[in-house]
Amino acid sequence: MLEHYMKWYEYSLEALGYTVVNARFFDGIRRIVILGMGGSGIVGDIIASIAAESEYPVYVYKDFYIPSNIIDGTTFVLSISYSGNTLETILSTKKALQHTKSVGVIASGGELIELAKRNGLPYIAIRSGLAPRSALPIMLVAAFNLLSTCGIELIAREELMKALDVLKNMDEAERTSRELFNFLKLSKLPLVVATLRYSALAVRIKNELNENSKIPVKVEILPELFHNDIVGWESAEFKDKALLVDSDLTYENKLIQFYAEYLKGLGIDTYILRLNGNVIERFLYGSLVIGITSIKLAQLRGLDPLQTKSISIYKQLLQELKEEIGRVAHSR
């Protein structure tokens, strides 16, 4: 699986060249809703962070349905599911289609691509055969590509292409991964902290440690954590490791630094993941580093990073509940 992370730069270039089928210009779009779960949904979270500087607000929903009040004639809905068979995403996309025809699809195949074909929706069929989480930059580039082709420019193509260069720094990524590996190797339940601006990266770090390394993780976001979570540690009996993600804003780094010192004072071992560049570069590079780290942690623990047994059990349950959930989700 490691080799797929190693090919992120190559995959990204490939994704830049994908064709958008049923491409057309969508007029009057003011906001974007992204539907997706897990390794596909995180792409939505990252896009939402990057788009904070654009003219389009982006909202991400991760459920079997979406509240009908979030979609109007100015909303573009983007559904992302690597397999194209994620029940949550299929049902919420069908729900969205009851309200609007401004829907696009990113998937490697499955029911979502069929749905796109049947409804004449713009879609990109991306490279198949990977674990969704190791296809992160493919889905990210494809999403920007599809949106831009439909007239929704969240980031200039040149800026995106320049940002992808960070995926070429494999030596540096492996060096940072080694540090992170050493920091996390004995951790039983690390705390991952980021500012709201980088919350999607904190969640990505968690998800990679969950799926690849089989380690539970607690994520907390500042400044909100200073209003409650910080108090939880005052008399805590459980103390492990805290990984903090730095920011491109100076004052946010002062808050990160303050919290690292505060936690250290309580006997919690801390590490600040220092990144460079702009928001998108930090997301890409940070994701690459944690991808490599989480694979190595799995190997250390004698576990297969690719296998996710418990998700298979969940998917079996969904087979049984599919009809019932579909009925309720449709009527909500």
Next chain:
Amino acid sequence: MLEHYMKWYEYSLEALGYTVVNARFFDGIRRIVILGMGGSGIVGDIIASIAAESEYPVYVYKDFYIPSNIIDGTTFVLSISYSGNTLETILSTKKALQHTKSVGVIASGGELIELAKRNGLPYIAIRSGLAPRSALPIMLVAAFNLLSTCGIELIAREELMKALDVLKNMDEAERTSRELFNFLKLSKLPLVVATLRYSALAVRIKNELNENSKIPVKVEILPELFHNDIVGWESAEFKDKALLVDSDLTYENKLIQFYAEYLKGLGIDTYILRLNGNVIERFLYGSLVIGITSIKLAQLRGLDPLQTKSISIYKQLLQELKEEIGRVAHSR
């Protein structure tokens, strides 16, 4: 502090009678943005959940600034800060005022009330002298009250009044609290799980255990957790307690039940918090139960539930960084 939770019903009736100063009708509002942190911000999260059934989508922001793309002429901004002096909320409210005059304020005093007076914004000055977290129903009722007076009806007044009745069931609330207390009393870092529909209640449970009991908590929301977090527990060495919040939807309860059994199978002790009634009744009653429980857990641990030393340290730091944060937040 316990006595304040005991008076929630009384406080709520008082809040129903609050006057909205500078009340006026806002025309053409299509969406709501709520600004607030900690015990005040959670009111926004709860309102967002309740409003999922209304015609207005509600988005909550918890930072020193807000992305400027989220506000347009159809947006109403509601700022909630119990003290009225929360720096994050003051700065993001000022940021909002650069884009719109459709702003309302809920506070017991402080700079936010001054800001409202100076700008002729609709506001409610709520009862002061409580810890923000123990003023939850006051802020919630005041928020619905202000919005409704401004022409934004998220919930009918009769429905709200009927829901408040659950706060009269003190005997039942204390009984459930005793059960929850026994379940949590030896917990070092409990996992709290809810469906997306009840995520604000899971966060409220966490915040109360953080602030009152000084216990760190990890919150996970389903169905998203079935795509990553569930795998983290497969080989986990740290095993504690899992508190799961049930739902008013049958299929969601089947997913909750499945996850409770899955965790139990791994050796994690589980408890399903069973609630009754509609969404707002569940939020109110669930918040009351965890409020009482968290105070009793503090007492058991020999801690003062009211005192939050680490938040005071954070606020000292903010005094130093105030100017710098203000400059950056203003220009974003």
